[in-house]
Structure formats: structure tokens, C-alpha cells
Amino acid sequence: MNDTAGTGAQGSAADRARWRRYLADERAEAVVYRELAGRRTGEEREILLALAAAEGRHEAHWLRLLGGDETGIPRADLRTRLLGWFARRFGSIFVLALAQQAEGRSPYSTDPDATPAMAADERIHGEVVRGLAARGRRSLAGTFRAAVFGANDGLVSNLALVLGIGATGVPASVVLFTGVAGLLAGALSMGAGEYVSVRSQRELLEASAPDPTAREALIDLDIDANELALVYRARGMDDAEARAQAARMVARVQAAGALAAAPSDALAVVEDDDEAIGTGLSAAVSSFLFFASGALIPVLPWIFGMSGLPATILATVLVSVALVITGATVGVLSGASPVRRALRQLGIGLGAAAVTYALGLAFGTTIA
Structure with a gap:
């Protein structure tokens, strides 16, 4: 640690600015955990309040280095302030996932004025939040999986379909009819397939119970x-x-x-993971609705009377935005980089559409 830090009245101007920034962030993070605790009960509430108390200890460390001087304390960084805004209004798994990422970005492990205990705290806090987030992820895993896969499949498959058909030079009405047919056929297929898949998985688990x-x-x-x-x-x-x-x-x-x-589960050793699987009906409905909503987006330009290259460009832009949003959402909820997940989703979706568009151009030329 900086030799002058212990006096609380010294340190360079850059050091003191950094300490003030850390102090502001610790206070904001403590508020986030208290806001989340206010929406929880029982053990989860106690854990979140304990995290807030730990952030309070870190805050006290930086205030001590500043000699108790609270003048010039800046606002917390934008990410932490946004996290607090979400925590006050939602308090959901989404906020916990963001908090998990925030804990993983702590600079304390390389900062000479942070104690080893503080750096260790931040690493452990990340695991604590990961554990809390895992509870929420388990409860929405089955339905969320069906929703994300359904929306993504609808976006990619119907974009590829309408671009491929449109590239052949057929009238706009044919492209529109093809897109709507693809929407209905795909949504029904996804819903039925998801229902059978989840029901089959549950039946396999029941057979082992x-x-x-x-x-x-x-x-x-x-x-x-x-x-x-x-x-x-x-x-x-x-x-x-x-x-x-x-x-x-x-x-x-x-x-x-x-x-x-004897308890009713006297012969059991582990519990079935039913919660993470979801129910067949909820998965089927989610899959149907999200596929349909995703598949509708690339058809919108033709629905509103556009045709030709302008419709193709607009459909591609709309789907690209939707793919970035779904990819980033998956990244946030999984605790991974939202940017990387968004770019991966975008690359896969546009790659598939490009292939079918090229084939449509080839077939259109051949037919002509």
C-alpha cells in the first residue's frame, strides 16, 4: 500500500481523486444491494444486506485515506448508477446478472492502496452474486431458453426466407405471402417441438424418480x-x-x-431438476409467441407496401437490431460479455441470410 495512505491527509492529487471515485462507487454499490434486499425476504435479503455492509467497510477505507474529507466526491460511474436505477425499479435476475459483472470488474487487485482483503472481498462478492443469480436463472431457464431460441429462429429463418425469395425477382405479394406462411409454419412447428421436447424430458426424469x-x-x-x-x-x-x-x-x-x-422422499437421494426444465405448455407457448414475433420483423417492410431492394435493406436492418438486442440480453443474463454475444448472434444471423440471398440471386438469374 502507498506509504502515505495511512495518514489519511496525504497522497498525490491523482491518488486522492482515485480514492474519491472509489468511495463514490462503493456507496452506490451498497445502495444497489440495499435496494435489492428491499425486494427480497429471508435468506436472500440477509445475504444482500451483508454485501451492502461489506461495501460500507470498503467505503470507510477510502474515507479514512481521505482523512474524512468528503469534499469533491464525484458521482458514481455510469454503470453503477444505471445498476442502481434498475435495482430500484426491477430488482430482478437482470439486475443480479449486471451486479455479477460489476463485481468482476473491480480494480482492487492491482491498486496499491486497496488492501488484499478488499480485493479478496470483491472476488468473493462476485461468487455470492453469481449464486443468487443462479437461483433466478434456474427458475426461468426452461421458458427463457424457449423464448430466446424461438425469437432468434424466427428472426433468422424468416429473414433468410424472404430475402432468398425476394432475390429471385418475384412480385412483392409473393414475398409477403411466403413470409407470413413461414411465420405460421415455423411458429407452430417450434411450439409443438418444444412441447414434445420438454414433456419427453420430464417423462424421463419421472421414470427415474x-x-x-x-x-x-x-x-x-x-x-x-x-x-x-x-x-x-x-x-x-x-x-x-x-x-x-x-x-x-x-x-x-x-x-x-x-x-x-418415513418422509415421502425416503428413497430419494437428489431432487429432480424440474424447475430448470420448465413445463411443456409454458415452453410451447413461449416458443410459439417468440418465434412469431421474431419472424414478423423481417416481413414488416412488405406488410407496409415496400418492395425490391429498399424492403430488403430495411428488413436486414430491423433484424440486425433485434439480433443485437437478443444476443446482448443473453450475454447479460448469463454473466458473459453482452457485446460478444450480440456480435455472435448478429454474425450467425446475417451469414445465414446472406447465403439464401445469394442463392436467390443465382436462381433468379437462371430462371430469367
Whole structure:
């Protein structure tokens, strides 16, 4: 650490400006966590308030270096202020995902005036927020996956379809009819496919779940030759752990002399991940609606009477904007770089459209 930092009244002008900036950011981050805590209950609320308290300790460190002088404290950086704005109004998984990224950008690990404990705090805060965000990601994973895939497929497939058909030189009415047909066919196909996929996955998990009637055998099992241990071993426990768990369960049931002493999930070891899968109906509806909304965008120029190259250019621009938005959203919610995800989405979508447009031009020339 800077040798003059401990006096709190020294440090260069650049040092003190940096300390003031850090102080402002720590205060703003503490507000973000308190705002999020105000929208939570129970354990999540306690965790978020503990994070806010930690940011308060960091704030006190920079204030101490400044000798308690709070004059000239700037506003927090734009990212942190935006995060606070979102936290006050939404308090959602989106805000937690942004907070996760913010914690990962901490400069404390390379700053000579930040203590090693502060740098370690920031790294651990990122993992804490990641854990909180993971709860939200699990709850929306199935529906969100269907929504994102549906919108992206609608954008790319229908843009490729209308550009390919339009490039052949057919009348604008044919392009419009083709786009609308592609929208309906794709949306119905996506919805049906998503429903079958999710239902099939749930049925596979249900087939692996313990038979609820098998617990009736617990009261008559031999506690010394406990077959229940084999169940636990088959479900992933090691031998010693399985035997201990089985002995406890059978002893509990037999001591009470009633099956009521055994929990309904007595034969289970891990819970099914149903929440992350979603339901077949919700996934199907999301997939249908988002595919349709995505597929509508490239058709809009023809719906409003445009044709030829102007319609093609406008459709490409509209879809490009939508692809950037969906890609960035996925990046934010996954804790990854939104810019990189947006560019990846844009490149894939425009690449597919370019191929079909080139084929349309080729076929149009051949037909002519």
C-alpha cells in the first residue's frame, strides 16, 4: 500500500481523486444491494444486506485515506448508477446478472492502496452474486431458453426466407405471402417441438424418480441386512454413506412402528431438476409467441407496401437490431460479455441470410 495512505491527509492529487471515485462507487454499490434486499425476504435479503455492509467497510477505507474529507466526491460511474436505477425499479435476475459483472470488474487487485482483503472481498462478492443469480436463472431457464431460441429462429429463418425469395425477382405479394406462411409454419412447428421436447424430458426424469409405494417396505426391512442401502448406492452414494443413511431411515421407521415416520422422499437421494426444465405448455407457448414475433420483423417492410431492394435493406436492418438486442440480453443474463454475444448472434444471423440471398440471386438469374 502507498506509504502515505495511512495518514489519511496525504497522497498525490491523482491518488486522492482515485480514492474519491472509489468511495463514490462503493456507496452506490451498497445502495444497489440495499435496494435489492428491499425486494427480497429471508435468506436472500440477509445475504444482500451483508454485501451492502461489506461495501460500507470498503467505503470507510477510502474515507479514512481521505482523512474524512468528503469534499469533491464525484458521482458514481455510469454503470453503477444505471445498476442502481434498475435495482430500484426491477430488482430482478437482470439486475443480479449486471451486479455479477460489476463485481468482476473491480480494480482492487492491482491498486496499491486497496488492501488484499478488499480485493479478496470483491472476488468473493462476485461468487455470492453469481449464486443468487443462479437461483433466478434456474427458475426461468426452461421458458427463457424457449423464448430466446424461438425469437432468434424466427428472426433468422424468416429473414433468410424472404430475402432468398425476394432475390429471385418475384412480385412483392409473393414475398409477403411466403413470409407470413413461414411465420405460421415455423411458429407452430417450434411450439409443438418444444412441447414434445420438454414433456419427453420430464417423462424421463419421472421414470427415474423413486416409486412412492416402495416406502411401504421400510417397516419390515432387516436393519442388519438393510436392502435400502443398495437403493442409495444405486442413486450415487458410496457404500459407507449409503449404509449409514439406510440404517438411520429404517431405525427411525421401526422405532416409531409406523410408516408416517418415513418422509415421502425416503428413497430419494437428489431432487429432480424440474424447475430448470420448465413445463411443456409454458415452453410451447413461449416458443410459439417468440418465434412469431421474431419472424414478423423481417416481413414488416412488405406488410407496409415496400418492395425490391429498399424492403430488403430495411428488413436486414430491423433484424440486425433485434439480433443485437437478443444476443446482448443473453450475454447479460448469463454473466458473459453482452457485446460478444450480440456480435455472435448478429454474425450467425446475417451469414445465414446472406447465403439464401445469394442463392436467390443465382436462381433468379437462371430462371430469367
